[in-house]
Amino acid sequence: MDKATLGRTGLEVTKLSYGAMEIxxxxxxxxxxxxxxxAGRILHAVLDSGINFIDTSYDYGRSEELIGxxxxxxxxxxxxxxxxxxxxxxxxxxDETSHIWTRDNLLHNIDTSLMRMKTDYxxxxxxxxxxxxxxxxxxxxxxxxxxxxxxxxxxxxVSSYLPNLPAFVDWGAFDTxxxxxxxxxxxxEDWVTKAAETGAGIIVRGGVGQxxxxxxxxxxDRWNAWEKAKLDDLLEHGEQRTGFxxxxxxxxxxxxxxIVGTKNPAHLAENLRYADLGPLPSDVYAEAKxxxxxxxxxxISV
Numbered sequence: 001m002d003k004a005t006l007g008r009t010g011l012e013v014t015k016l017s018y019g020a021m022e023i024x025x026x027x028x029x030x031x032x033x034x035x036x037x038x039a040g041r042i043l044h045a046v047l048d049s050g051i052n053f054i055d056t057s058y059d060y061g062r063s064e065e066l067i068g069x070x071x072x073x074x075x076x077x078x079x080x081x082x083x084x085x086x087x088x089x090x091x092x093x094x095d096e097t098s099h100i101w102t103r104d105n106l107l108h109n110i111d112t113s114l115m116r117m118k119t120d121y122x123x124x125x126x127x128x129x130x131x132x133x134x135x136x137x138x139x140x141x142x143x144x145x146x147x148x149x150x151x152x153x154x155x156x157x158v159s160s161y162l163p164n165l166p167a168f169v170d171w172g173a174f175d176t177x178x179x180x181x182x183x184x185x186x187x188x189e190d191w192v193t194k195a196a197e198t199g200a201g202i203i204v205r206g207g208v209g210q211x212x213x214x215x216x217x218x219x220x221d222r223w224n225a226w227e228k229a230k231l232d233d234l235l236e237h238g239e240q241r242t243g244f245x246x247x248x249x250x251x252x253x254x255x256x257x258x259i260v261g262t263k264n265p266a267h268l269a270e271n272l273r274y275a276d277l278g279p280l281p282s283d284v285y286a287e288a289k290x291x292x293x294x295x296x297x298x299x300i301s302v
Contacts, residue, residue, distance in 0.1 A: 001050045002278065004256040007201030009155045009175050011079055011123060015250055016275040017053035018046045019205070019261030024061030027095045028088075031061060034263050040070040045265050047071060049272055053079045055178070055203065055259050056117075057128055058109045059086035059097040064116035072118035080119065081176075081203070083128035083159055084109035085140070101130055101138040103146075110152050124176050125153035129160060132167040141173045157200070162187060162300060169195050178203040181255070183231070183248040183288055184222040189299035196254035207249035207258035208242045208271075229291040234284055243274035248288060251279035 002015045023039045024031040043066065046054065056063045064082065071078070084106045089096045110125060125147060127140055135141065135158075144156040157176030160168055165188070168174060177195040179188045181204045196202050226232075226241065235244055249258045260271050279285070292298060 001272075001275065003052075005201070006079075006124075006203075006256045007176060007196065008199040009124070009201055011155075011201070013053040013079055013201075013257045014051050015255075015257050016051060016246075016271060017055060017203070017257040017259050018051050019259035020054055020056040020063040020067060021060045022261035022263045023066050024063050028059065028061040028097060032263070034062075034066075036066070036069070038263060039066040042263050042265060042268065043067065043070045045268055047074055047077050049268065051272075052077065053081070053203075053257050055081045055205075057083035057086060058113050059083075059088050059128070061095070064113055068116050068118040075119055079123045080117065081124035081126060081157070082113050082117075082122050083126045084113070085128045085130060099128065099130065099134075101134040101140060103138070103143045106140065106143045106147065110147050114152060121152055121154060123154045124157050125155075126157040126159045126176065126178055130158075130164075132164050135168070141171070157203070159205070162191070165191055165195070169198055172198055174198075174200055176201045176203055178205055178259075180204070180206040181249060181252065181258075182207050183245050183292060184225055184297065186289075186292060186297055187300045189252070190302045191300070192252055193254045194302045201256045202254055204249055204252070204255045204258040208245045208260055225292070225295060225297050228295045229288075229297065231288060231291065234288055234291075240270070240274075243270070243277075244280070246271060246274045247277060247280045248285060250275065251282070251285040 003012045004015055006013045023034050026033050085099045085101055087098050087100050147153050148156055155175035157174050158168055159178035177200050179192055181188050181192055192202050262268050
């Protein structure tokens with residue numbers, strides 16, 4: 001499987017990575033039920049396939065616990081990223097997730113995450129979507145560096161988006177940025193490049209347009225954009241839309257890895273098949289962007 005260097009971390013990551021939010025269970029964000037056997041099966045399938053980067057978070061339901069239960073004994077086979085700043089409150093039939101941007105909570109998050117995942121360290125510890133003001137007032141970068149100095153995290157990053165991203169890029173403090181990007185959500189396209197120019201490694205989320213039509217927030221709007229741009233015309237014979245989207249994301253020259261989550265081994269195999277085909281040819285990538293520009297699905301200028 002193709003690999004890329006995750007910016008100044010020097011970590012060699014597979015360009016297709018696994019998003020463990022999909023094994024969070026039903027208590028968080030209307031997740032789907034997942035039994036332990038299925039969770040173990042998909043996690044082992046991920047590693048057996050050669051994928052070597054797994055992304056999770058303190059507030060992804062059972063995700064961290066299941067990683068610890070089933071693949072902690074294979075810890076030397078994968079690069080592990082999680083997120084902090086999170087809290088989880090039991091609300092009876094579901095859990096509410098919010099954020100607490102304090103030193104004490106970040107320290108609680110990392111210690112709990114390490115305990116759940118049965119490991120002494122994570123490779124990347126990311127702030128989970130703070131505003132610039134929250135990060136500044138909480139002196140969160142200093143806390144991340146404190147955790148890093150303790151050996152509990154090798155590198156520090158932020159999962160972010162506009163309008164907070166420009167300031168975070170200017171800070172020059174983060175080893176990685178996790179950013180949303182796909183053919184159907186191109187707002188951060190130029191910011192992927194800008195962030196990478198700081199030396200940071202770029203982790204893309206939402207790289208397959210958040211899944212099939214009818215699934216996920218904003219699905220109808222995204223897939224209407226696909227239709228308006230006539231992207232079906234660009235599909236190779238037998239190519240699925242999600243496969244095209246994955247290869248579109250892989251074509252961005254500044255991304256290192258793109259997170260794709262599933263709990264279905266058949267879907268994992270399909271993602272692997274398209275990833276093995278590699279990025280879209282440069283002319284197809286350019287034509288897709290041209291068509292999307294025409295309908296207003298374009299990048300926001302840096």
